Amino acid sequence: MDKNRQEEQTEKKKLRINIHLILLGAIVLIAGFSAYRLYKWNKGVPSDYDPDYQTTDFDIEAMDSIIPLAPDKLEGREDDGVTTILCLGDDPFSLNQGPGGLAEQIAEKTGAAVYNGSFTGTTMAAQYESYNDGYILDAFSFSYIAQSLASGDFDLMKTAASYSFDESFPKTTAMLETLDMNSVDLICIMYDGSDYINKRPCDDPNAPYSTITYTGALRAGVKAIQEAYPHIRIVVMSHTFCHAINEEGNFVNGDRTDLGHGTLSHYLQKELDAANDCGISLIDNFYGSINEDNYLDYMTDYIHLNDAGRELLARRFVECIFPDLAASPEE
Numbered sequence: 001m002d003k004n005r006q007e008e009q010t011e012k013k014k015l016r017i018n019i020h021l022i023l024l025g026a027i028v029l030i031a032g033f034s035a036y037r038l039y040k041w042n043k044g045v046p047s048d049y050d051p052d053y054q055t056t057d058f059d060i061e062a063m064d065s066i067i068p069l070a071p072d073k074l075e076g077r078e079d080d081g082v083t084t085i086l087c088l089g090d091d092p093f094s095l096n097q098g099p100g101g102l103a104e105q106i107a108e109k110t111g112a113a114v115y116n117g118s119f120t121g122t123t124m125a126a127q128y129e130s131y132n133d134g135y136i137l138d139a140f141s142f143s144y145i146a147q148s149l150a151s152g153d154f155d156l157m158k159t160a161a162s163y164s165f166d167e168s169f170p171k172t173t174a175m176l177e178t179l180d181m182n183s184v185d186l187i188c189i190m191y192d193g194s195d196y197i198n199k200r201p202c203d204d205p206n207a208p209y210s211t212i213t214y215t216g217a218l219r220a221g222v223k224a225i226q227e228a229y230p231h232i233r234i235v236v237m238s239h240t241f242c243h244a245i246n247e248e249g250n251f252v253n254g255d256r257t258d259l260g261h262g263t264l265s266h267y268l269q270k271e272l273d274a275a276n277d278c279g280i281s282l283i284d285n286f287y288g289s290i291n292e293d294n295y296l297d298y299m300t301d302y303i304h305l306n307d308a309g310r311e312l313l314a315r316r317f318v319e320c321i322f323p324d325l326a327a328s329p330e331e
Contacts, residue, residue, distance in 0.1 A: 062288025063272055066281045066320055069233040077231050083112040084183050088145060089190040092237075092305055092313065093118035094168070100307045105314035106188070110322055115184075117145065117176050120166060124191045125200040125217040129210075136160040140169070142189065143211040146221030149181060150228035181229050188317065189218075190237035190285075192303055193254055193264060197244050202261045202270050208277075214267060215274040222278045234280040235321055237313065238268055240290035243302035251302055255292060283320045289313055 087093045087103045093116055098104065107114035119140040126138040138144060139160035148154045154177040161169040195202075195214045203215040209223070210216035222234055243251040244259060254264040262270075268286045275282040289312055290298045290305075298309030305313070319326040 060287045063284040064320055067279055073230045083185050085112045085114045085186045085188055086184050087116050087188045089118045090122045090194055091120055091192055092190050094120040102310040102314055105311055106317055109314055109318045110325055115179055117172055123195045123198055123200055125195055125214050126211045129212055136163050143217040143221040146224045150224040184232050186233045188235050193239045193242035196264055196267050199259050202267050215270045218274045219278060222280060236275050236282045238271055238285045240285045241292050241295050283316055289316050
């Protein structure tokens with residue numbers, strides 16, 4: 001009997017010891033797991049951010065506004081089977097004409113008949129409210145050209161061109177006068193940052209059609225063309241990034257320097273507003289093509305395009321307006 005009781009006491013003692021060991025082990029495991037989690041939390045998650053990484057990608061979305069021509073504008077018009085484009089503007093179109101020129105590249109990429117009606121050194125807005133013989137470039141600003149195209153009266157442009165030292169002015173004026181506007185399907189307008197650099201007012205809220213303002217001249221010119229030739233689709237290609245030159249002769253960033261009427265991005269926003277008011281398309285080249293990050297690859301100086309820049313703008317035009325033609329043969 002005593003022997004059995006002794007064995008039972010021994011078994012109970014072993015059981016108590018085993019329970020204590022199990023509890024101790026559980027406590028050790030919990031403490032170890034907690035310590036591991038604390039260590040991982042303190043260590044954190046490795047970041048992929050590299051402060052020294054450089055990229056040329058522009059992370060701002062382009063403000064393209066692509067508006068097709070209303071079908072009713074084409075009622076009663078017979079398609080001649082040829083896409084005809086008229087380019088109007090300043091240096092992006094007028095300089096470096098021939099192979100590699102902007103108008104020529106648009107023609108090559110679209111297969112369209114393209115006419116170049118641009119004038120070097122001009123602006124969208126006129127400098128004076130009324131034409132002044134002392135400043136003949138106003139006769140070649142956008143609203144004056146549009147009015148001549150709409151009315152068929154080119155006398156002012158021909159007279160002004162006869163005083164120009166640029167031999168292309170009379171030739172281009174003659175081309176515009178003889179061009180059959182009824183055959184034109186699309187007008188592409190592009191002025192670089194010349195209005196900004198020449199301190200043309202961006203807009204006048206009290207005079208939305210003022211031809212001495214950037215957006216007023218655009219509205220007035222587009223309205224004249226639309227009333228005379230409603231079948232023509234109008235597309236504006238915005239300015240690209242550029243620099244201005246300050247009074248000390250130093251280059252200043254066009255999107256950080258207000259010359260009196262806003263920065264380049266302000267001009268872009270107002271141009272977009274005016275285009276939407278007129279129901280025409282705008283291709284944003286300021287954010288979508290040549291910007292502060294990549295301009296050295298596409299420009300020869302503070303404002304003018306190189307071959308790669310013109311090719312880029314022509315490609316953007318095709319992608320936005322003729323997307324079916326933009327796909328590569330492999331696609």
